[in-house]
Amino acid sequence: MIASVERSSLFGEVYAPPSKSYTHRAILITSLGPGGTVKRPLLSADTRATVAASEAFGAKISLNDEVLITGVSDRPQTPEDVINVLNSGTTLRFCSAVAALTDGAVLTGDASIRTRPNGPLLSTLSELGAQAFSIRNNGKAPLVIKGKMRGGTAHLNGGVSSQFLSALLIAAPLAEEDTRIIIEGDLKSRPYAEITLDMLADANVRVQAQPQEFFVPGGQSFGLKSYTIPGDFSSASYPLAAAAVSGSEVTVKGVLPSRQGDSAIIDILGRMGAKVSWDKERGDLHIKGGDLVGVEVDASRTPDLVPTIAVLGAVASGKTTVVNAEHVRHKETDRLHAMAVELSKMGADIRERPDGLEITGGKLHGAKVHGWHDHRIVMALTVAGLVAGETQIDTAEAVDVSYPGFFGQMTGLGARVMVR
Numbered sequence: 001m002i003a004s005v006e007r008s009s010l011f012g013e014v015y016a017p018p019s020k021s022y023t024h025r026a027i028l029i030t031s032l033g034p035g036g037t038v039k040r041p042l043l044s045a046d047t048r049a050t051v052a053a054s055e056a057f058g059a060k061i062s063l064n065d066e067v068l069i070t071g072v073s074d075r076p077q078t079p080e081d082v083i084n085v086l087n088s089g090t091t092l093r094f095c096s097a098v099a100a101l102t103d104g105a106v107l108t109g110d111a112s113i114r115t116r117p118n119g120p121l122l123s124t125l126s127e128l129g130a131q132a133f134s135i136r137n138n139g140k141a142p143l144v145i146k147g148k149m150r151g152g153t154a155h156l157n158g159g160v161s162s163q164f165l166s167a168l169l170i171a172a173p174l175a176e177e178d179t180r181i182i183i184e185g186d187l188k189s190r191p192y193a194e195i196t197l198d199m200l201a202d203a204n205v206r207v208q209a210q211p212q213e214f215f216v217p218g219g220q221s222f223g224l225k226s227y228t229i230p231g232d233f234s235s236a237s238y239p240l241a242a243a244a245v246s247g248s249e250v251t252v253k254g255v256l257p258s259r260q261g262d263s264a265i266i267d268i269l270g271r272m273g274a275k276v277s278w279d280k281e282r283g284d285l286h287i288k289g290g291d292l293v294g295v296e297v298d299a300s301r302t303p304d305l306v307p308t309i310a311v312l313g314a315v316a317s318g319k320t321t322v323v324n325a326e327h328v329r330h331k332e333t334d335r336l337h338a339m340a341v342e343l344s345k346m347g348a349d350i351r352e353r354p355d356g357l358e359i360t361g362g363k364l365h366g367a368k369v370h371g372w373h374d375h376r377i378v379m380a381l382t383v384a385g386l387v388a389g390e391t392q393i394d395t396a397e398a399v400d401v402s403y404p405g406f407f408g409q410m411t412g413l414g415a416r417v418m419v420r
Helices: 020-032 045-056 089-099 119-127 163-174 190-202 233-246 261-272 303-315 326-330 335-345 375-388 396-401 406-412
Strands: 003-005 011-015 035-039 060-063 067-070 105-108 131-134 143-146 152-157 179-184 208-210 213-216 226-228 249-253 275-279 284-288 296-298 319-323 349-353 356-360 391-393 417-419
Touching (some): 003 375, 011 406, 020 035, 020 067, 020 163, 020 190, 020 226, 020 233, 045 060, 089 105, 119 163, 163 179, 163 190, 190 261, 233 261, 233 406, 261 303, 303 326, 303 356, 303 375, 335 349, 375 391, 375 396, 406 417
Parallel strands (some): 035 226, 152 179, 296 319
Antiparallel strands (some): 035 067, 060 067, 105 143, 179 213, 208 213, 249 284, 275 284, 319 356, 349 356
């Protein structure tokens, strides 16, 4: 699909889609217990992959306005077939750990998934008693996991993805023995691990968490029976940024306070000069755009905001610097490189660094750009097109991964976008 974007002004209200991160966790954690209901879920390509994987482990799931789950009662079954996670890295990592509780499984995904690193997770699962390896011996899918994970003490490199830690925290309570996970180096994207810890606590699972060490007693049971998914700050960043760069006025509803690290977009937009107000009780986030100025952003805790920040920096006056973002290279694509390449086509002065970006703001012009089959790249470039005009973005169908209604909501706010 091609998205054609013209220069636009926006006005109105839009509801943030439910959080993809919370939906993944709620479906899997509920499936591992006796079952329950996930309310206001995000049903996207990624989260449907987690539904299918949970069913492969024995859960029975019905999808309507709510997700109704009959769980496996702490006994995940050995899958009868290969688990295909499609484009969902979260599903791959989480379900690789769950597979270590069974007699074994093979997990793979699309071409993008088969480029993403999983070595730290495989190594840690092996330390805990499972056999976990890559068929191609490069740490990348297809992965073979043979159980069973017993527990014990293991070490985890925290510098690639917090999804590895979340995966282990979800699986370890069902191991026979206690599990101690020692984090080596800095844990990137820590807020996502904190979300996992909160949701495990809601499921009556005990975890002792320290800055660099996590202790999980074995032989526990899951009990998450009802969970309501909050609005997603990662997705909300696109209409918020669209209003900021186009000098428009928009309210994003349904974004209540939560552990999401990407709520940092509020502070970032404020520092850049947008007028932002947040009614935390109602979940209404109002923004009025205007003249933006460059800032420095530490992306160690908020990797999914980097494409959005790159666009904001390309429009703002002065220099915007993104630092501590090396782990952003290991997402659906190398997002640092992708944003540098595509924004350069639109006239941006943007330099790629090993761990970030340097952007000197200026005027963008329209161009034909590549979406890299990456939902966040496509949505960020759509925001850029609203000020550049005459922009065409290919692989626009990628938005279905996290924000299926993105183009419809943007046109509802007045964006001149046509998808074909």
